[in-house]
Amino acid sequence: MTRIWALAAACGLILAAGTAQANPKRVRLPADYAPDKWTLYGVHNRPDIGQVRYLYANKPAIEGAKREGGLPNGSILVMEVYKAKLDAAGAPAVGADGLFHKGDFVQYSVMQKEAGWGNDIPESLRNGDWNYTVYSPDRANKADTREEACLACHKNIGTSGDFVLSWDELVVKARGAVPTVTASTPAAAPGDPARGKALFTRCSNCHTADKSGKHKVGPNLAGVVGRAAGKAPGFAFSPALDRLGGHWDEARLDAWLAGPQKVAGGTKMVFPGFAQGQDRADVIAYLRTLD
Numbered sequence: 001m002t003r004i005w006a007l008a009a010a011c012g013l014i015l016a017a018g019t020a021q022a023n024p025k026r027v028r029l030p031a032d033y034a035p036d037k038w039t040l041y042g043v044h045n046r047p048d049i050g051q052v053r054y055l056y057a058n059k060p061a062i063e064g065a066k067r068e069g070g071l072p073n074g075s076i077l078v079m080e081v082y083k084a085k086l087d088a089a090g091a092p093a094v095g096a097d098g099l100f101h102k103g104d105f106v107q108y109s110v111m112q113k114e115a116g117w118g119n120d121i122p123e124s125l126r127n128g129d130w131n132y133t134v135y136s137p138d139r140a141n142k143a144d145t146r147e148e149a150c151l152a153c154h155k156n157i158g159t160s161g162d163f164v165l166s167w168d169e170l171v172v173k174a175r176g177a178v179p180t181v182t183a184s185t186p187a188a189a190p191g192d193p194a195r196g197k198a199l200f201t202r203c204s205n206c207h208t209a210d211k212s213g214k215h216k217v218g219p220n221l222a223g224v225v226g227r228a229a230g231k232a233p234g235f236a237f238s239p240a241l242d243r244l245g246g247h248w249d250e251a252r253l254d255a256w257l258a259g260p261q262k263v264a265g266g267t268k269m270v271f272p273g274f275a276q277g278q279d280r281a282d283v284i285a286y287l288r289t290l291d
């Protein structure tokens, strides 16, 4: 078990009291926050921790995500965390839209970016100028939030775009199109599966990788290295993947992870690609451990 998975429940739970590195009280859940006034840009089933999470962005964040160069100060992202409703067999009940049904509301997880807010956070944890906190269902700021736990997790896995883990979805919502990576570098060293496992959090919004075989937004990826492309049983592939043919050998996976649209134009995988060859090599090394 790596630290990431050991911590895996923490994001959606109210964290125990402790010394906060920064001041979680300065992050705001603004009084005008309402799900119908902000932009919903993603919904994540979390079968691993029995939750479903709704991701909202304020106007500055949406405007900022239309451009390159990171989000402006004043950007706020709110994640509404719900327990998943269980069916008679004790598994999360899934709606026709593929989403878990909302059960009890757990909390608001909030992050906000303002000038200089990262300055008092140690470099080892600092995520640019983002601060984090939790609001309870009655909209009270949880002053005992251990912000360093939020930072530790977001730091390790969230460097894709201004330290926002759900960056790709935010960009798709703001720009109405999947961004593509323009320049791509080759890997300098053999793939490192441990680093690849951490990077896989870029994939796990949409893919499970365990032997359960469960599909999410994308197909289950256990055993995908060497597998026939576009053939996972029980998954509805796009026509682009359906007619792709062949197998997922490492060279093809490398091309896929550099730019899915270039390998199969029209694919419904919303992922811009990893520009760094080392990131691709590390994720492929991790995928290879999943057989």
Ligand code: HEC
Residues within 6 Å of the ligand: 004, 007, 008, 009, 010, 011, 012, 015, 044, 046, 053, 055, 077, 078, 079, 109, 110, 111, 132, 133, 134, 145, 146, 147, 149, 150, 151, 153, 154, 158, 163, 164, 165, 166, 167, 201, 205
């Ligand atoms: C175990 C690692 C982990 C920890 C600890 C963690 N998060 Fe997250 N967080 C995630 C992941 C993964 C996502 C992507 C959404 C999802 O699928 O759950 C996310 C998404 C978010 C988002 C939506 C914006 C984004 O970056 O995608 C907010 C806001 C957020 N977390 C706040 C918090 C706060 C506040 C804390 C501390 C109380 C925290 N998180 C702790 C893993 C973590």
Ligand code: HEC
Residues within 6 Å of the ligand: 200, 202, 203, 204, 205, 206, 207, 217, 218, 219, 221, 224, 227, 228, 229, 230, 231, 232, 236, 237, 238, 239, 240, 241, 242, 248, 256, 257, 266, 267, 268, 269, 270, 271, 283
């Ligand atoms: C936003 C959701 C999303 C993200 C993020 C995502 N994928 Fe996908 N992935 C999909 C979807 C949807 C498909 C099916 C594509 C289609 O049918 O066109 C897919 C297909 C695939 C396939 C082909 C599987 C097969 O059986 O042919 C592989 C391999 C894959 N993804 C790997 C990854 C990896 C590795 C990552 C992370 C670096 C990742 N994906 C990130 C949604 C996603």
